[in-house]
Amino acid sequence: xxxxxxxxxxxxxxxxxxxxxxxxxxxxxxxxxxxxxxxxxxxxxxxxxxxxxxxxxxxxxxx
Amino acid sequence: xxxxxxxxxxxxxxxxxxxxxxxxxxxxxxxxxxxxxxxxxxxxxxxxxxxxxxxxxxxxxxxxxxxxxxxxxxxxxxxxxxxxxxxxxxxxxxxxxxxxxxxxxxxxxxxxxxxxxxxxxxxxxxxxxxxxxxxxxxxxxxxxxxxxxxxxxxxxxxxxxxxxxxxxxxxxxxxxxxxxxxxxxxxxxxxxxxxxxxxxxxxxxxxxxxxxxxxxxxxxxxxxxxxxxxxxxxxxxxxxxxxx
Numbered sequence: 001x002x003x004x005x006x007x008x009x010x011x012x013x014x015x016x017x018x019x020x021x022x023x024x025x026x027x028x029x030x031x032x033x034x035x036x037x038x039x040x041x042x043x044x045x046x047x048x049x050x051x052x053x054x055x056x057x058x059x060x061x062x063x
Numbered sequence: 064x065x066x067x068x069x070x071x072x073x074x075x076x077x078x079x080x081x082x083x084x085x086x087x088x089x090x091x092x093x094x095x096x097x098x099x100x101x102x103x104x105x106x107x108x109x110x111x112x113x114x115x116x117x118x119x120x121x122x123x124x125x126x127x128x129x130x131x132x133x134x135x136x137x138x139x140x141x142x143x144x145x146x147x148x149x150x151x152x153x154x155x156x157x158x159x160x161x162x163x164x165x166x167x168x169x170x171x172x173x174x175x176x177x178x179x180x181x182x183x184x185x186x187x188x189x190x191x192x193x194x195x196x197x198x199x200x201x202x203x204x205x206x207x208x209x210x211x212x213x214x215x216x217x218x219x220x221x222x223x224x225x226x227x228x229x230x231x232x233x234x235x236x237x238x239x240x241x242x243x244x245x246x247x248x249x250x251x252x253x254x255x256x257x258x259x260x261x262x263x264x265x266x267x268x269x270x271x272x273x274x275x276x277x278x279x280x281x282x283x284x285x286x287x288x289x290x291x292x293x294x295x296x297x298x299x300x301x302x303x304x305x306x307x
Binding site (some may be wrong): 010011012013014015018019022023027029030033034038039040042043044046047050051052054055058059 | 083132135136137139140141143144146147150151154156158201202205214259262266267269270271273274275282284287291295299302303
């Protein structure tokens with residue numbers, strides 16, 4: 001159990017929403033590629049949006 | 064170009080972690096005795112070497128696209144943590160990482176702890192050094208294994224980490240003090256950028272998309288991540304001033 005807590009903290013950290021956002025961006029890119037679209041642009045844009053939301057949430061809480 | 068990024072990323076990430084591990088080993092050594100501290104350091108190094116030796120060859124058995132997808136996803140989740148914290152530090156929303164302060168706190172706790180001798184070792188000093196080196200080292204092992212196996216160059220990634228280890232250990236032995244002058248916050252920012260860049264690059268390849276220009280697009284991904292990160296720092300600094 002302690003190992004999984006450590007693993008969660010190691011990979012996901014203190015913002016699980018950001019990790020979920022990463023998973024959604026990758027899943028959406030995989031779906032588009034499966035549909036025949038070369039969606040190389042999706043993950044970079046998705047990550048920028050995830051980062052923006054995560055930072056906004058953190059700084060709003062801090063302010 | 065990819066090889067240079069690979070060695071530089073492994074070097075920077077490892078150097079940051081080794082500086083943190085050195086602070087803990089120094090705190091344990093100076094307060095609880097060098098024998099226990101260095102034994103803890105040695106034991107953790109053996110465990111880390113075993114992990115790398117076991118996982119490195121195992122990852123080579125996984126098909127490269129699946130490996131890039133998994134590693135890309137892990138690096139993105141992991142790298143975004145680094146980048147997020149680095150942006151918050153650079154914009155003043157989070158306290159800067161201070162090795163002197165961490166050393167003082169660790170040393171104070173180590174002095175206050177009771178004496179418990181096991182196997183001829185001061186157990187607090189041993190476990191403090193062992194846990195510190197193991198936890199910091201695991202991040203290095205994770206980066207070296209994932210970078211190396213995904214790019215098919217475990218040796219290059221290990222080279223970057225090895226140079227960092229020798230450099231930090233040499234300076235640590237010479238100065239016998241926390242390496243507070245190392246620009247650790249800047250290095251953490253760079254590591255966050257590089258982990259995120261490689262994460263984006265490999266996750267995209269892993270889902271089966273093709274980068275325009277293949278590997279030549281990696282520097283453009285890097286520039287994109289740098290612009291996003293600096294843009295975020297600028298916006299957050301302005302926001303902080305506006306709220307002050």
